[in-house]
Amino acid sequence: MGASRTFWELIERRAALTPDRPVLLQGERRLTFGELRERSERVAAGLYERGVRPGSVVAWQLPTRLETALLSFALTRLGAVQTPVIPFYRDREVGFALRESRAEFFAVPGLWRGFDHTAMAHRLAAELEHPPLVLDAYDSLPDGDPSLLPPPPAPADGEAVRWIYWTSGTTSDPKGVLHTDRSLIAAGSCLAHALRLSARDVGSMAFPFAHVAGPDYTVMLLLYGFPAVMFEQFALPDALAEYRRHGVTVAGGSTAFYSMFLAEQRKDPGHRLIPTLRLLAGGGAPKPPEIHHAVVREMGVLLTHGYGMTEVPMITMGAPDDTAENLALTEGRPPAGMEIRITDETGEPLPYGAEGEVRLRGEAVCRGYLNPDASAPAFDSEGFLITGDVGRLQESGHLTLTGRLKDIIIRKGENISAKEIEDLLHRHPGVADAAVIGLPDPERGERVCAVVEQPPGAAALTLAEIAGHLRAEGLSVHKLPEQLELVDALPRNETLHKVLKYRLRERYA
Missing domain, CATH: 3.30.300.30 (ANL, C-terminal domain)
Structure with a gap:
């Protein structure tokens, strides 16, 4: 498929190529690429009837379900600005996101895992000067007829900010990270090309779809035309039956997921945990080399690890044809168009092999933060994002992370x-x-x-x-x-x- 400027263009191209192939699998339910386009159009028409317009800010706090994907794609069809919120967040983080984004609509799952999200939404809305309209969107979505009240044409500008993701806010208030369709497509394309996947693969989403990895993974499905199994609640060993039933070939998430799979494999070392599995892949957290070696040795699969963050969802990724040493000791290489610079404390570039701060520039980098005061100090004078991570860059382009500036202990x-x-x-x-x-x-x-x-x-x-x-x-x-x-x-x-x-x-x- 050629380069697409917007998510909706990517959806239409894939639906035209392989309309009957499945894209999302969940339990007994499945959605094909053609159904994804058609149902997203109907949800977009239903949202339009509710008042959602191009540029409307729509927050959603929903679990990893087919309905969540349909809602998100319907919003891309309308050209709305969507701000996903991790479903485990509560009043403090959710209230902050609603207030800072000035959300006009807020989609929630109702009572989910023992917590009443609808009650929280109304409680928070009552405290806001401009309260959002609350929508329940767990197992039913607005359904409209595009021929009766057709929404305006799908957006063609992939450079407009249409996504606000939130940093974890573990030490202070979260920051709203501004992304465009193009920046997220660029990140997802990096993942897709690095992993060398094909239409014969079956992927898996064991992470929250509201995480920035959601569009990352979705781009990969749309580019290569293969399906993924969605897990609303991921836990091992319970999830293994779904991996085996659908013949998952690619799994992962982060280092903690690798360890969980490895622990299950060790319960029965004589049998393959997931017979069809050939690749574990992920990122988002440091990967100790010993974990890599143990997975390859005991599970009999490849392990490729990458480097990303909310601001830049995919920076580097290990590739299946990398050497064993590079797969174990580095975070892989960046795609074309991603510049990595290692600098000293003053911002001066350092040579290959020297340890310093990692700075980034490229299409997959966010467009800054919702709060302009946070954007200026995050970028240097040449437009490189200052990550706060520490690492070394090889001449081959492979990056090794050695820590974070705040994770350096001065004794x-x-x-x-x-x-x-x-x-x-x-x-x-x-x-x-x-x-x-x-x-x-x-x-x-x-x-x-x-x-x-x-x-x-x-x-x-x-x-x-x-x-x-x-x-x-x-x-x-x-x-x-x-x-x-x-x-x-x-x-x-x-x-x-x-x-x-x-x-x-x-x-x-």
């Missing part, structure tokens, strides 16, 4: 990478997962604290054991943890299950 004036220690801890059989943090210390400035989640039944680790293991792995003495905390489970977010280090710092400071 007695020496910089210590938390990620370096975490990667080595993952090599210990008594460690299921680990997070290394810096804690205030009156003598050292910061001390190194390792917070460890152990496998079921493992003997409790001691600080001396951890130190001995790290010394044997070659870690310098000045980087050794001075504090060890054992936890039943590390705190994680509800989207890609990233570890929330700020909670650990709050708990142990």
Whole structure:
């Protein structure tokens, strides 16, 4: 398929090419590419009758369902500005998103997983100067006849801001990230081309469709014409039956998902967990090399990992034809059109192999933030996004992330990478997962604290054991943890299950 300027153009092209092929699978239900276009048109007509117009701001907080995809595509057909909200967020985050975006409509799932989203929506609307119209959109959507009250023509401008995504807001209020159809299509195209997928594949969406990975993945389906299984609630081992029933060939999400699949495989090492599975792929969180090697060795599948963020959904991606070393130790390469620059603290470019801050420029980069005051300091004078991530770039284009600026522990004036220690801890059989943090210390400035989640039944680790293991792995003495905390489970977010280090710092400071 040729380059498409808008999501709706991409949908129409795919529906014309393969109208009868399935695109979304969920339980016994399925939606073909042709049905996706037709039903999205009807939902768009129904929304138009309700007052949704081109440029209307529509917030939606919905789980990963066929109806959610239809609503989102209907909004792209109308040229509305949509602001997806993760369904696990509550009053503080949701109220902030509604207020800052000045949403005119708000679609919710009603009572979902024991929480009344409709009641929350009306409660928040009552506090707003311009309250949105609340729509229940779990298992039914507005249905209209495009021939009776036809909406205006689908938008042709892919450069207009039509998406507002929200950063996690783990340490402060979330930031509204501004995207266009073109920036999201560029990101999704990177994922599609890197993974070398084909129409014979079957994908899976185990993450919230409201996450910025939603359009990423959808672009891939539309470009290559293959389906994906949607999981409204993802949990293992319950979800395995759906993976097997639909013959999923590509799964993943993030490092936490790799670990969950690996743990299930270890329960029955003599049989393939998902017989059709050939590739695990994901991103959104650091990937310890040991996790990569364990997946390949024990599950018998490829593992490709990438680098992305809300501001730039797909920056780099490992490819199936990369070397084993690059797949394990790097985040892959960027696509054509994505510029990666490694700089020192003043913004001066550094040579290949040098460690510094990662800065980005390209079509997939967001157009800034909803709050203009947040946009100016996020970009340098040459238009590069300042990520706050630290890494090294090879001449081949492969990027290795070594941490975040705020994840550097400064002990007695020496910089210590938390990620370096975490990667080595993952090599210990008594460690299921680990997070290394810096804690205030009156003598050292910061001390190194390792917070460890152990496998079921493992003997409790001691600080001396951890130190001995790290010394044997070659870690310098000045980087050794001075504090060890054992936890039943590390705190994680509800989207890609990233570890929330700020909670650990709050708990142990």
